[in-house]
Structures are given as C-alpha cells and as structure tokens.
Amino acid sequence: MKPATEAEVVECLAAASGPLRIVGGGTRGIGGTRGEVLETGGLAGISLYEPGALTLVAGAGTPLAEVEAVLARAGQRLAFEVPDFRALLGRRGVSTLGGVVAANASGPRRVQAGACRDALIGVRFVDGAGLVVKNGGRVMKNVTGLDLVKLMAGSWGTLGVLTEVAFKLLPVPEASVTLRLPGLDDARAVAALAAALGTPYEVTGAAHWPGQGTYLRLEGFSGSVDYRAGRLAEVLAGFGAAERVDGVARWQAIRDVTAFAGCAGDVWRLSVKPSDAPGLVARSGAQAVLYDWGGGLVWLLMPEGADLRAALGGFSGHATLVRAAAETHARLATFQPEAPPVAAITAALRARFDPRGILNPGLM
Amino acid sequence: MQMPVPNPAILARKAQIVRRLQSVLPADAVVHDPADTRAYECDALVAYRCAPLCAVLPRTTAEVSAVLRICHEEGVPVVPRGAGTSLAGGALPTADCVLLGVARMNGLLEVDYPNRFVRVQAGRTNLSVTGAVEAQGFFYAPDPSSQLACAIAGNIAMNSGGAHCLKYGVTTNNLLGVTLVQMDGTVLEIGGGFLDAPGLDLLGVICGSEGQLGVVTEATLRILPKPEGARPVLIGFDANEVAGQCVSDIIRSGVLPVAIEFMDRPCIEATEAFAHAGYPDCEALLIVEVEGSPAEIDEQLARIIAVARRHNPVEIRESRSEAESARIWLGRKSAFGAMGNINDYLCLDGVIPVSDLGLVLRRIGEMSREYGLDVANVFHAGDGNLHPLILYDANKPGDLELCEEFGAAILKLCVEVGGCLTGEHGVGVEKRDLMGVQFSDVDMEAQLRLKDVFDPRWLMNPAKVFPLVLTAGRRAA
Numbered sequence A: 001m002k003p004a005t006e007a008e009v010v011e012c013l014a015a016a017s018g019p020l021r022i023v024g025g026g027t028r029g030i031g032g033t034r035g036e037v038l039e040t041g042g043l044a045g046i047s048l049y050e051p052g053a054l055t056l057v058a059g060a061g062t063p064l065a066e067v068e069a070v071l072a073r074a075g076q077r078l079a080f081e082v083p084d085f086r087a088l089l090g091r092r093g094v095s096t097l098g099g100v101v102a103a104n105a106s107g108p109r110r111v112q113a114g115a116c117r118d119a120l121i122g123v124r125f126v127d128g129a130g131l132v133v134k135n136g137g138r139v140m141k142n143v144t145g146l147d148l149v150k151l152m153a154g155s156w157g158t159l160g161v162l163t164e165v166a167f168k169l170l171p172v173p174e175a176s177v178t179l180r181l182p183g184l185d186d187a188r189a190v191a192a193l194a195a196a197l198g199t200p201y202e203v204t205g206a207a208h209w210p211g212q213g214t215y216l217r218l219e220g221f222s223g224s225v226d227y228r229a230g231r232l233a234e235v236l237a238g239f240g241a242a243e244r245v246d247g248v249a250r251w252q253a254i255r256d257v258t259a260f261a262g263c264a265g266d267v268w269r270l271s272v273k274p275s276d277a278p279g280l281v282a283r284s285g286a287q288a289v290l291y292d293w294g295g296g297l298v299w300l301l302m303p304e305g306a307d308l309r310a311a312l313g314g315f316s317g318h319a320t321l322v323r324a325a326a327e328t329h330a331r332l333a334t335f336q337p338e339a340p341p342v343a344a345i346t347a348a349l350r351a352r353f354d355p356r357g358i359l360n361p362g363l364m
Numbered sequence B: 001m002q003m004p005v006p007n008p009a010i011l012a013r014k015a016q017i018v019r020r021l022q023s024v025l026p027a028d029a030v031v032h033d034p035a036d037t038r039a040y041e042c043d044a045l046v047a048y049r050c051a052p053l054c055a056v057l058p059r060t061t062a063e064v065s066a067v068l069r070i071c072h073e074e075g076v077p078v079v080p081r082g083a084g085t086s087l088a089g090g091a092l093p094t095a096d097c098v099l100l101g102v103a104r105m106n107g108l109l110e111v112d113y114p115n116r117f118v119r120v121q122a123g124r125t126n127l128s129v130t131g132a133v134e135a136q137g138f139f140y141a142p143d144p145s146s147q148l149a150c151a152i153a154g155n156i157a158m159n160s161g162g163a164h165c166l167k168y169g170v171t172t173n174n175l176l177g178v179t180l181v182q183m184d185g186t187v188l189e190i191g192g193g194f195l196d197a198p199g200l201d202l203l204g205v206i207c208g209s210e211g212q213l214g215v216v217t218e219a220t221l222r223i224l225p226k227p228e229g230a231r232p233v234l235i236g237f238d239a240n241e242v243a244g245q246c247v248s249d250i251i252r253s254g255v256l257p258v259a260i261e262f263m264d265r266p267c268i269e270a271t272e273a274f275a276h277a278g279y280p281d282c283e284a285l286l287i288v289e290v291e292g293s294p295a296e297i298d299e300q301l302a303r304i305i306a307v308a309r310r311h312n313p314v315e316i317r318e319s320r321s322e323a324e325s326a327r328i329w330l331g332r333k334s335a336f337g338a339m340g341n342i343n344d345y346l347c348l349d350g351v352i353p354v355s356d357l358g359l360v361l362r363r364i365g366e367m368s369r370e371y372g373l374d375v376a377n378v379f380h381a382g383d384g385n386l387h388p389l390i391l392y393d394a395n396k397p398g399d400l401e402l403c404e405e406f407g408a409a410i411l412k413l414c415v416e417v418g419g420c421l422t423g424e425h426g427v428g429v430e431k432r433d434l435m436g437v438q439f440s441d442v443d444m445e446a447q448l449r450l451k452d453v454f455d456p457r458w459l460m461n462p463a464k465v466f467p468l469v470l471t472a473g474r475r476a477a
C-alpha cells in the first residue's frame, strides 16, 4: 500500500485486516515487525516554509534530502543533525521526514541543540482506528492541550501513521571549528568532554572515538568561533594539546557510525550518564565503541548474539539493539524492557491508539 | 465560569476523609479548617475562587502516594498545586477536592556537575534551582518572570517558558526525568540523568499535562554553564508592523538572540509613567539581548543593528555597561506592575507566526476600539508569543465578562492566523472552553485517551483543560 493522501491512509487503515508494517524510506527502521507494508513516501511535499519564522511544515513522506536542500538554500537547517544509517544498517532507499520523527533520530548536535523531539512542533497522524489527529501546530511555543507531538516522536509507528510534521529550524552558522585531543583513554576522554561541555563556549559536538581521538565542535560567527576555540584549548590544556582538524567528514562519520558499517557483529546503542559510560563499556565485552553526546551516547559493536544488557547488569539508562539477526532481536528485545508500572502505561497507550494492534506489532 | 456541581456525598464524608489523611501524614500537613483552606482558594487567576474540601502538604513521594491511594479509594478528586502562580486557573480547587500542595517538598536531592544535571523535589522554586548551582557557574535555563515564587512542579505541569527560551527552549527541553505518582498511588520513574526515552516519550507527555496525569514529586533538570556575559540593544520604531518585520529579519540574519522582547505604545507609556526607564517616545520598541564574550556580543549587536537600520528606527540604544543594560530592562521588567498600577488586567498568552505580528497587532487595536477596552502589548516576539494585557475594572459590573469576551476574540484570531491559544501559561479553566477553536473533537478525544491511561477514573485536577461537555461522561463514570 502506498497512499498518496491522508484520506487514503485512513482508507488503508480501515481496510486493513491484519498487521501493517509502516515504512518511510526504509532507511532507519530497527527490530522486527511483520505485516503488509504501508509506505508513506506518497505523502510528500513541503506545504509551508517560512524562513523568517524558522518553521517548516511538510508531508511525512517528504525526502529528508529534499528538505535539507531547500533549507540550505535559505541558510537554515534542522539543527538536530539527522543521522544517515544506510551504511550502518546496510539499507538503500530515501530517508523521509516521517521516519526521522518516528525514530527521533538525532545526531551529535543533540547535546546543544536538542533532539528531533525538541525541534518537532506539530504533527498530523492517523491512529490505528483510522482517526485523523492533529496536535501542536506551526508555531514555536505551544502548550495548548496534552502534548502528543512528543509522544509521536520516537514512537516508531506504533501509535499512528504520521502524515504531516512541522519543525522549528535554526540558521546555519557561518563557521565551524573542530578540536582534536589525541591519545586519551576512555575515562580521561569523557572527563575532557565533560570539562568542555561545562564551559560557556557552546560546544555543539563532543565525541570520543577510541584510537582516533577526542573531538569537540564549535559553531557560530567566525570571530566568535576562533575566540571560543582558543579559550577551550586553554581549559583543556590538562588533557593535552588540542589541535584544529577538518571536521566535516569526521562529524558525519560519528553521526552515521560508519566505523561499524560492514563489520561483523551486532550494533547496540547505549544512553547513560556520561560519567558512567567508560565503566559500563569496560564490562560490556564490546569489540569496538564510539562515544557521542559527551559520553552519554555509546555505540557498541558486540559479538553476534551477545546480550549487552545482561553483561552490564543493573545500570541507569537504556540499551537499544540496533543491528542484529532477527533471532537476536526476538530473543533480546530491541528496546530496553521497562519497569512494570511504566510498561503498563506503554501497553495501555498502545491499546488506546491502536486498538486492533495492527501498527508495527511486536516492535516496541 | 461553569464548574461541576460538588459531589454531596464527598462533602458529607469530609470528617472521615480528613481522618484517613491524618493517619498517613503529620498533623500539621492536613489543613481542614475552613479559615485555613481559604489560603488555597485561588491561584494567580484571582477572578475565580473556591476553597477545597481540605489541603494536604506532604514532604515525600511516599506521603504523596499514600494520600493519592486514599483519595482514589474514596473517589475524591485531587488538585495539585505548586506555588499557585498559574495565570490560567490551573490550580483552582473544587469544593469537593483534596488540594495537594507540594510547596514543602523543596529539597535539593543531587547535584551532578560533570553530567550537568540536578535532581530536586518538585516543590522547589525555579529561582532556587539556579541559586543552588550558580556559584559553580551553572544555571537552570527556563526563567518565567514568576521565577522567584513558582515551583518546578508548576513549571513542569505548564511547560513554562521565559524571556530566554528563544535560545534555551522551554521546560520540556530542559527536563530529563520525573517521579510521577498516579492517582491510584503507583509511583512511576521516568527518565533520569541520561538523554531520551527508552520507549515512548512519556516525559514529553507528562511535561505540560497540567496536573491531569498525576502528581510530579521529583524532577531531574538539565543545568547549563552560564554565558560569559549578556547585553541588550533597545530599538524604537514608528509602527508595530515595522518592528514586527524587523523581528523576522533579525531571525533570518543568522544571529540567535537569547531574547527579543516587544512593547507597544500603550505599554511603553504606562511603564514610563511608572518606572521612568527613559524609553524613547515611539510606537513600538524591541529589546534584543545577545550573549557571549564582550567581543562576541559586539559582533552580534552590530549585525542586529545593521538589520534594524534598514527599518528606519526612531532610536537605537546599545547598552555599553551593566548599568545601561539594567535601565533597558527596567521598563520591560516593570511592565506588568505598571499595568497593574493603572487597572485590573487580564493577561493573554496566544501565539502567532512571527510573520503575522503586524497584522495581528493592528487587528487587536481595532478590536480594542470595538470593545471599548484598552490593550497593552508586551511579549516575547522572537517566538510569536503574545501577551496582550486587557485593562478592565473589576468593580464595574459586566467589565470582567466583556474583557473575557475580548480576550477570547483575540485568541481566536491567533488560531485563525495559524497560531495557538497558549504558549506558556496553559489552558487551565481559563481557556478550557476555547479548546474547540483550535482542536476538533477527534483531536481532543486523542488527548482524553492519554488521560484515560494515566487516570482512568478522571479524578486528577478535574474540570480543567477540556470543555466540560466533552469530559462529562468520563467524569461521571
């Protein structure tokens, strides 16, 4: 099924007699689900773009690349730095805005500019019962009623089929500088990232790539970026001499976790308190890791079938299985199991928004 | 304002209910004498008052849970309250409710500088969160003007904003975790010192839920390093439209100010008379503030001023010192007080697309003449969050009603141009009956289902947020 309008989405859902697998461009879905494919790529097109109000509204099937190109021409962007996981996950296809939202996909700039869910200001979706719901809108501030916008971000198509999304945008800064600290072990690196993020210099990327270096990014007007890079290097002097490196390709590789593309093994994603991360990594049994978000996000390449959560024992945070055999996804659960009272809420929400249990069943 | 008829069976059982509550709380934490419950009869929407059945002032999550379990068993509605500064009547009691005040829950539980968060009890005031970390060079970003008084609990419930949210976002963008007690006493731990939800974004749902889903008892908040400095520029214009266009152009220019505040002539005149800030004689003025080192501030202000010059400003006053900055902010900060000095006023909170600022202000001016009530505008222009202040006379029969009617007309206009009813104050009882202007019944039904999940018996903060007709069946069930 490939509806071209919201009304057709309603028809598809009404006509559905069994499970549906909701697919945008098929570039970032994780975990296992089953059912007839419902593609959202037909719901494409930018319906409103107001550079002077920093807002964009577009169909959920609109290709991300098209949106990025339009914004770039006006010197603006989606600030949360959408990752491209096609290489990592071995996918083809065209990433869509709806898929970005459904996955709450956010890159290195999340530490400073927030996640996809923070930039999302409005949605329209068709729930599992075929009802068309709108929430939020096209203005930057909005507390009218309960917030279903946040609920839809990161819901992986389990509560409804997104048909339209609205974003708050930011200007593309004039300049960007990347500093690299070489040779730090994981614990020292995370300490350096914390020190940097604790300064007023507005770090917009803070990552550690073992064996490659510890990276910090500053963005803004050129004079300001130069000044802040200088000050930051002084603050970090105790961690070694920071050198300026060419950042564009580096941040893209960190964002897309390309280091693990094509490598044998499962890929996990760990969200934790940054200072906990090195200790958790040490007992994870990972073959390789990549720290982003100042250490708060850790990508782990694990032996096939290994249970990261079991290896870590109790910890504060959550682990998501991003790339593994279907059997591993089924056995270990893609998403971190929730505490019973929270799981009860989640189950009740799904039952309310998808009473027949047809939207991406088994995924979350 | 219509409120549901209090349940006579609950009113009749007051003594038993109070006794049960006293069995789980210290004696001084249950307030039931009518002379004392009066203290909770309203929040900052003072036009509406109703004393609760009784009030409880717990100190811990366990006490909150015990209270809610009893109320759930007794079928008694609960109205949560922080500091009672809501401008939307969000904390307005019903006569048959237990008012649950979290003001005594003001502890600082954890401060973690390397991971940049604090954990607090939810009754802690907004300003005292920053107070706890500023010596180390950190602050908590959302800064509602009521920050000296308002509680984090109320900020979370209303998803409050502040003057600096153009750059730092509102509460939801700075909230990492909460402890929420559901109506049946179940304690939920959501989020914490890490980023983003493991599953559905329940934190995002709870933030801004106006006490509809449960009682927030603890919160994990993101703290940020303080900027090196900040300085404003004041720019005067001879027309609202021009000032509005200038706001759009500043935003387009690539500078990201921390604040762009707007005042129109009635507001400028009132504050001048009151605070003598020395503002220029003009139709509209903007206060634009930027942050950074002295050189960075100079660079950004230069860019903003270059944009402003294209709009033939009446005056440009760039602050060069702390003292000048304070003078520029003086009028803005005293605006509400100044208006209150003249008259009673109703403070609206609609949002519009920034591009429609000129149009909407012109329409508000026309409506002001139609209704015969004066309006002053002072608001966060960068994000289109208007705060029209409608002046009325509380002692004049019919004036409040006329004022409310005018306010509703303005909010409808906001929705018509693509905006919304409320940008930071919340719906409460105040805008409850206007929800249909912005949402279809199906849109609202989806929100009611959310509440069904957290509070199946519909006992939390009754008769707020949604039109009563829409919720009658659920409340009666």
Ligand SMILES: Cc1cc2nc3c(=O)[nH]c(=O)nc-3n(C[C@H](O)[C@H](O)[C@H](O)COP(=O)(O)OP(=O)(O)OC[C@H]3O[C@@H](n4cnc5c(N)ncnc54)[C@H](O)[C@@H]3O)c2cc1C
Binding pocket: B043, B044, B079, B080, B081, B082, B083, B084, B085, B086, B087, B089, B090, B091, B102, B122, B143, B144, B145, B146, B149, B150, B151, B152, B153, B154, B155, B156, B157, B158, B159, B160, B161, B162, B163, B210, B211, B212, B214, B215, B216, B217, B336, B424, B425, B461
């Ligand atoms: C002079 C003045 C200036 C203001 N300026 C701003 C501003 O700049 N920006 C802004 O956004 N707002 C502003 N406000 C509005 C108000 O201060 C905010 O809405 C504030 O967040 C309310 O906090 P509170 O603690 O007073 O909450 P209350 O008024 O006590 O309650 C507000 C809502 O929160 C609910 N609630 C309270 N505690 C809990 C809890 N523990 N669990 C669940 N729900 C709870 C209540 O039921 C109610 O619905 C202003 C108000 C005044 C009077």
